[in-house]
Amino acid sequence: MSDPVPRRRGRRPAGEDTRGAIVAAARTVFAAKGYEAATMRGIARAAGVDPRLVHHYFAGKEDVFVEAMQFPIRPAQVIGPAVEPGPEGLGERMVRVFFAAWDGPDQRERIVALLVSAATSPEGARMLREFVVREILGRVVERIPGPDPALRAELAAAQMIGVAFIRYVVGVEPVASASPDRLVELLAPTLQRYITGDVAAGAGPDPAANADS
Amino acid sequence: MSDPVPRRRGRRPAGEDTRGAIVAAARTVFAAKGYEAATMRGIARAAGVDPRLVHHYFAGKEDVFVEAMQFPIRPAQVIGPAVEPGPEGLGERMVRVFFAAWDGPDQRERIVALLVSAATSPEGARMLREFVVREILGRVVERIPGPDPALRAELAAAQMIGVAFIRYVVGVEPVASASPDRLVELLAPTLQRYITGDVAAGAGPDPAANADS
Numbered sequence: 001m002s003d004p005v006p007r008r009r010g011r012r013p014a015g016e017d018t019r020g021a022i023v024a025a026a027r028t029v030f031a032a033k034g035y036e037a038a039t040m041r042g043i044a045r046a047a048g049v050d051p052r053l054v055h056h057y058f059a060g061k062e063d064v065f066v067e068a069m070q071f072p073i074r075p076a077q078v079i080g081p082a083v084e085p086g087p088e089g090l091g092e093r094m095v096r097v098f099f100a101a102w103d104g105p106d107q108r109e110r111i112v113a114l115l116v117s118a119a120t121s122p123e124g125a126r127m128l129r130e131f132v133v134r135e136i137l138g139r140v141v142e143r144i145p146g147p148d149p150a151l152r153a154e155l156a157a158a159q160m161i162g163v164a165f166i167r168y169v170v171g172v173e174p175v176a177s178a179s180p181d182r183l184v185e186l187l188a189p190t191l192q193r194y195i196t197g198d199v200a201a202g203a204g205p206d207p208a209a210n211a212d213s
Numbered sequence: 214m215s216d217p218v219p220r221r222r223g224r225r226p227a228g229e230d231t232r233g234a235i236v237a238a239a240r241t242v243f244a245a246k247g248y249e250a251a252t253m254r255g256i257a258r259a260a261g262v263d264p265r266l267v268h269h270y271f272a273g274k275e276d277v278f279v280e281a282m283q284f285p286i287r288p289a290q291v292i293g294p295a296v297e298p299g300p301e302g303l304g305e306r307m308v309r310v311f312f313a314a315w316d317g318p319d320q321r322e323r324i325v326a327l328l329v330s331a332a333t334s335p336e337g338a339r340m341l342r343e344f345v346v347r348e349i350l351g352r353v354v355e356r357i358p359g360p361d362p363a364l365r366a367e368l369a370a371a372q373m374i375g376v377a378f379i380r381y382v383v384g385v386e387p388v389a390s391a392s393p394d395r396l397v398e399l400l401a402p403t404l405q406r407y408i409t410g411d412v413a414a415g416a417g418p419d420p421a422a423n424a425d426s
Contacts, residue, residue: 116332120325127385150387151399155399157375158379159375162374163368163371163374166367166374169332172342173363175364176365186368190372193406
């Protein structure tokens with residue numbers, strides 16, 4: 001019960017071993033098939049358990065992935081509320097979700113594991129790519145007005161991936177020790193500009209995109 | 214002579230073995246001491262050669278590092294010309310330097326090697342961090358007006374590191390296949406805003422920072 005991520009429903013019928021076996025099997029399935037093609041049924045088959053048992057432990061494929069990869073957020077739970085109010089102020093809400101997820105102890109190892117897995121194996125790259133595109137960017141892209149929303153959403157994501165690399169992985173000062181609030185102040189307008197700024201025509205920043213104006 | 218990066222002066226007195234031994238020794242020295250504390254003399258000692266021989270093959274420590282780490286640019290040669298004309302338009306010039314350096318065949322392996330080395334060992338992180346701060350960011354920071362120039366230079370660098378990760382390492386579409394020109398169009402205003410935009414007060418983008426206006 002110490003891990004806040006997995007959602008449990010009802011009592012445990014088969015103990016931690018079954019749950020652990022499902023998670024281990026899920027890692028193999030995600031690596032072999034990617035995130036898109038993986039199914040709850042396939043994970044159950046790989047774990048040698050009844051599919052109902054997988055559904056007993058996990059609300060869905062996203063939850064299995066989040067636990068198997070130790071991903072720090074459940075996108076369904078945090079991306080939805082962030083995009084719900086609309087494009088206005090979305091840049092700041094996304095930056096805050098990012099720091100709430102990653103700015104804690106013991107997160108460096110998780111980030112390193114994700115980056116290295118994606119960098120060193122095609123399977124690692126594919127499953128992370130498909131998960132991020134489907135569960136995170138997909139939810140944001142549909143709220144971005146104007147042309148090339150996927151391109152702009154990915155450049156916003158790139159900004160935050162780079163911050164993760166500099167702040168948590170390599171530890172470059174002053175970013176490594178800057179307060180989240182100061183970083184939000186600098187980064188939120190960048191993300192907001194990708195979301196609602198006049199960037200599609202390459203005409204430079206649009207002050208009207210700023211929530212303060 | 215096929216590698217454009219190392220600068221040679223005069224004839225080779227001791228052949229490729231000596232040169233290779235210097236590069237191999239340099240990797241050990243950079244890993245052990247970091248970039249800042251490493252010296253041409255220390256590299257010579259580790260390679261068991263006269264320091265004059267290291268100076269014969271390499272113009273300086275930066276050149277040894279660039280070759281030892283297969284870094285795609287010599288910062289002294291490309292960062293200088295980019296920052297020389299001043300802050301105006303610097304965002305676009307930096308983005309173009311980035312794509313000129315990385316947007317070629319066989320670059321993915323180099324990027325992966327750099328990222329994984331930095332992510333998986335403190336020594337790898339330190340030498341890359343010290344090299345980038347000293348030879349790249351250091352040259353840019355001194356041209357950035359206003360408060361917190363290092364913080365803003367690093368967030369600009371973070372944007373491009375994230376693009377490298379998405380475009381070259383993980384291959385997320387549409388960024389992976391977008392033309393460099395289109396990406397320059399979208400990214401240059403982001404970097405320019407960190408360099409000259411009204412970001413210090415968190416007041417949002419400053420249209421006056423755009424070179425087109």
